Amino acid sequence: MKVSVIGMGAVGTEIVGFLVNMSEVTEIVAVDKVRERAEAEIWDFSHTTPFTYAKNPRLVAGGMEDTQGSDIVVITAGAQLQKGQTRDDLARVNSAILRELIAGVERHSPGAIVINVTNPVDVMTQVMLRASSYPRERLISAGTLIDTARFLRILSEHVRIDPKNLYGYMLGDHGATGFIPWSLCRVCGAEVDTFCRQNGLPLVDREAMRQQTLDAGYRIFERKGNTNHGIAASVFRIIRAIEGNEQSILPLGVLLQGEYGVSDLVMSVPCVIGRRGVERILRHEFAPEEQAAFHESERHLRALRALV
Numbered sequence: 424m425k426v427s428v429i430g431m432g433a434v435g436t437e438i439v440g441f442l443v444n445m446s447e448v449t450e451i452v453a454v455d456k457v458r459e460r461a462e463a464e465i466w467d468f469s470h471t472t473p474f475t476y477a478k479n480p481r482l483v484a485g486g487m488e489d490t491q492g493s494d495i496v497v498i499t500a501g502a503q504l505q506k507g508q509t510r511d512d513l514a515r516v517n518s519a520i521l522r523e524l525i526a527g528v529e530r531h532s533p534g535a536i537v538i539n540v541t542n543p544v545d546v547m548t549q550v551m552l553r554a555s556s557y558p559r560e561r562l563i564s565a566g567t568l569i570d571t572a573r574f575l576r577i578l579s580e581h582v583r584i585d586p587k588n589l590y591g592y593m594l595g596d597h598g599a600t601g602f603i604p605w606s607l608c609r610v611c612g613a614e615v616d617t618f619c620r621q622n623g624l625p626l627v628d629r630e631a632m633r634q635q636t637l638d639a640g641y642r643i644f645e646r647k648g649n650t651n652h653g654i655a656a657s658v659f660r661i662i663r664a665i666e667g668n669e670q671s672i673l674p675l676g677v678l679l680q681g682e683y684g685v686s687d688l689v690m691s692v693p694c695v696i697g698r699r700g701v702e703r704i705l706r707h708e709f710a711p712e713e714q715a716a717f718h719e720s721e722r723h724l725r726a727l728r729a730l731v
């Protein structure tokens with residue numbers, strides 16, 4: 424399998440690190456506007472291969488032409504927020520970058536599955552869907568998978584259980600209106616409140632935990648100027664699900680066409696992921712307050728989309 428990563432900044436580099444160290448891919452291509460950066464990262468990574476147990480993939484730093492025939496393309500390219508700029512300004516700048524970029528990606532890899540990471544992630548994915556012929560199942564956003572990872576970690580600390588034994592998601596928007604459908608959340612098979620009661624733990628303050636989850640990314644960003652480990656692990660998780668045709672359920676941004684009562688908008692919902700990308704969109708029955716939260720995310724994303 425050939426995977427190309429466009430954008431060799433903090434996030435793209437970390438994704439390549441996961442691929443070099445832990446994946447089965449046979450070729451990794453790194454592309455950046457600053458070519459020397461991609462070359463240096465790939466050169467540096469190549470020196471890890473004598474000591475790691477990866478599959479000794481072919482490592483390439485180059486231009487868009489080198490991505491030819493990729494099975495998966497990950498997009499992390501974009502501008503960073505500058506002083507005096509708003510997130511809305513950033514959306515406009517990144518949409519211009521990505522419109523041009525997706526044309527090159529499609530020219531070289533029309534059969535690829537494209538995973539977008541560049542923010543605002545769902546709106547940028549929609550911009551690229553409009554500017555290309557990729558079907559919705561093969562041009563997706565990393566969505567709320569990272570928010571879900573943060574939520575599961577925070578909940579795991581409350582219930583004192585390994586997060587891999589918890590089930591739950593954050594859905595809707597990778598941003599301020601992301602919400603947790605608690606009716607679907609389980610700790611070792613039990614509802615969260617039931618588990619807490621049975622184990623002598625305080626009940627979860629649901630709104631506080633949602634807010635703590637949403638704040639996690641900002642708190643990291645404030646301290647180190649980016650977030651990269653969690654998002655890279657999330658993207659690697661998506662790549663593994665595709666590579667292994669896992670049919671795993673991951674909350675990713677996909678263009679909704681009537682699902683959950685929403686049309687023509689990329690939002691994060693639970694998707695079944697396999698070799699063809701989004702194989703199916705799961706349809707959960709939300710509790711009324713969850714459905715209302717979903718529509719709040721919808722309103723927010725439609726307003727953001729109107730800007731680009």
Ligand SMILES: NC(=O)c1ccc[n+]([C@@H]2O[C@H](COP(=O)([O-])OP(=O)(O)OC[C@H]3O[C@@H](n4cnc5c(N)ncnc54)[C@H](O)[C@@H]3O)[C@@H](O)[C@H]2O)c1
Pocket residue numbers: 429430431432433434435454455456457460499500501502503520524539540541542544565566569597649650651654
């Ligand atoms: N979706 C998420 O959960 C999530 C999490 C973290 C970061 N992000 C987003 O991912 C993006 C990357 O973050 P980062 O911290 O790696 O930023 P960064 O500034 O470290 O890296 C961005 C890279 O993109 C490159 N680039 C810019 N325009 C390009 C182009 N046209 N072609 C090729 N390369 C180009 C830059 O040279 C730079 O190396 C940002 O939009 C960020 O907001 C999303």
